[in-house]
Amino acid sequence: MKSLQRTLFISLIVIVLTPAYHGVEIIGGHEAKPHSKPYMASIQCNKKKKYEHYCGGALIRNRWVLTAAHCECKGPVQVVLGAHSLSQNEESQQKIRVKKQYPHPKFNKKTPDDDIMLLQLSSEAKTNKYVKLLNLPKDKDKDIKPGIQCTVAGWGQTKSKTPSDTLREVMLYVIDRQTCNSKQYYNHQPQITKDMICASDRKGREDTSMGDSGSPLICRNKYKGIVSYGPKDPNAKKPGIYTFITKKYLDWIEKVIGVKTYNMTTEDLY
Incomplete structure (x- = not known):
């Protein structure tokens, strides 16, 4: 039984922590109001001489996107900001190459622990009504109550x-x-x-x-x-x-970025 559980667990890790198929995302739900979430970033990896959506992320500073560590890509990476449709060449979109990926130093693909990564952009994102920063938590370790x-x-x-x-x-x-x-x-x-x-x-x-x-x-x-x-x-x-x-992750983000992220200027989410 333990052997079976171990096999199932390893299989689940391989399926979920390795986002090998770029097209799998929201199951169910509904289409969001266009540009109602201006902090959203499409992270795109170039593996076959073409950038394709791979993971999501959030713009937290003009040069920084926060995402999951298991989204680290071995090839060139770009982020697309200000998008609603990824196939349309929307005027609102900003496509910026990623200069460097910073997965959390303690992340190990065998578990979901410390699954967090920073992406440093090669140039600054221009904030406007389509592209905005998403505030990091200011209440630090305040937990979320069940049912919220x-x-x-x-x-x-x-x-x-x-x-x-x-x-x-x-x-x-x-x-x-x-x-x-x-x-x-x-x-x-x-x-x-x-x-x-x-x-x-x-x-x-x-x-x-x-x-x-x-x-x-x-x-x-x-x-x-x-x-x-x-x-x-x-x-x-x-x-x-x-x-x-x-706070553990906020301190790490601050160390990488070099600013006190939880004291950022307030930005509207919508």
């Missing part, structure tokens, strides 16, 4: 298993860590720590998946988490796992 409603947005797969060209969003609810670690849920495989958030819809019909990795989890208009880990298909007993942006 959150949203995640991303480009990609829908219920019909076909990629979406336009930005979609899904509504989720926070699940307490004790429940998420219980035998009926993840059974500590992986261990849901205080640096993670569990969230799903209440019927197991909608969720995030691989290609949505790195996208921001917004709870009560606050940036609280990063899409990290979850099953290939929505499952009420296998909720999505999100990196919780705690």
Whole structure:
């Protein structure tokens, strides 16, 4: 039995932590209002002489995007800001090459621990009504109560298993860590720590998946988490796992960027 559990766990890690198929993202949900989430970044990796959407992220400074560490790309990377449709050459879009990727030094692909990464852009993003910064948490270690409603947005797969060209969003609810670690849920495989958030819809019909990795989890208009880990298909007993942006990570971000990120000027989310 232990051998079977270990095999299933390793298989899940391979499926979820390695975003090999760029088109898998929001399952269910609905199309977002165009340009209603101006902080969203499409992270695109060039593997076949063409940039393709790979992960999501959030613009937190003019030269910095925050995403998940397992979204690290071995080839050239660019981010697209100000987009609603990725196939259309929208005038609102800004395409900027990534100068350097900074995955958290303690991240290990075998677990979702420390699944957070900074992308340094080669030039500054120009903020306007289509492109805005997303504030990092100012309340630092304040936890999120179970049952709170959150949203995640991303480009990609829908219920019909076909990629979406336009930005979609899904509504989720926070699940307490004790429940998420219980035998009926993840059974500590992986261990849901205080640096993670569990969230799903209440019927197991909608969720995030691989290609949505790195996208921001917004709870009560606050940036609280990063899409990290979850099953290939929505499952009420296998909720999505999100990196919780705690003081530990804020301190690391400050060290990399060189500014006190949680004292940034307020920007409207919408």
